[in-house]
Amino acid sequence: MSKTLVEAEFRISELEDGSRRQTIAMACTLVSLIDLRDRYTGSHSSRVASYCGEIAVRMGLPDHETESVVLAASLHDIGKIGVPDHILLKPGSLTAEEFDWIKRHPEYGWMALRNVEGFEQESLMVLHHHERMDGRGYPGGLVGHQIPLGSRIIAVADSFDALTTDRPYRPGRSNRAALQEIIRCVGTQFDPKVVSAFSSTMDFDA
DSSP, rough: HHHHHHHHHHHHHHHHHHHHHHHHHHHHHHHHHHHHHHHHHHHHHHHHHHHHHHHHHTTTTOOOHHHHHHHHTTTGGGGGGGGGGHHHHHHSOHHHHHHHHHHHHHHHHHHTTTTTTTTHHHHHHHHHTTOOOSSOOOSSSGGGGOHHHHHHHHHHHHHHHHHHSSSBBOOOOOOHHHHHHHHHTTTBBHHHHHHHHHHHHHOOOO
């Protein structure tokens, strides 16, 4: 291969990497816009992404898959941009109609990401992060391994962070109590292998 061709390919690779970095930066900016509306959602997404990274490493996923899961986790609630403020910021319990709005946010997130080049897999993880192993989740009612692995990882991290975070209508649980609840829902809501990997990251003596 000629030196000119090698240099050209290297330059193309640099441009592609630069383009992806710019796209990721733009996506993170969108997440920060959610943070302006709802402080919980923004900080929640960063914590979920961190948990997902730990889970992916414990599961032995390749670096590129781990990066993809972490990116999807960072963006998993981006669809909440489409949820009206009076519902998203409501301090009390939601009505069935209001919860239907909340249940649309994975689809809104998927629609925002699906046409962004290089984000095809991440958009599917976002779409399915509220599916359940028993098929009673949303939006697709997928069962077991029909659900993308990244979505199954996000589901565990998302639920754990929600359980341990104080909300206006209830205090957060301890890490131990939240993990016990996650374990209780293994097989119905959560993937056993994902929960096992997540449990191995917990250090209650720290």
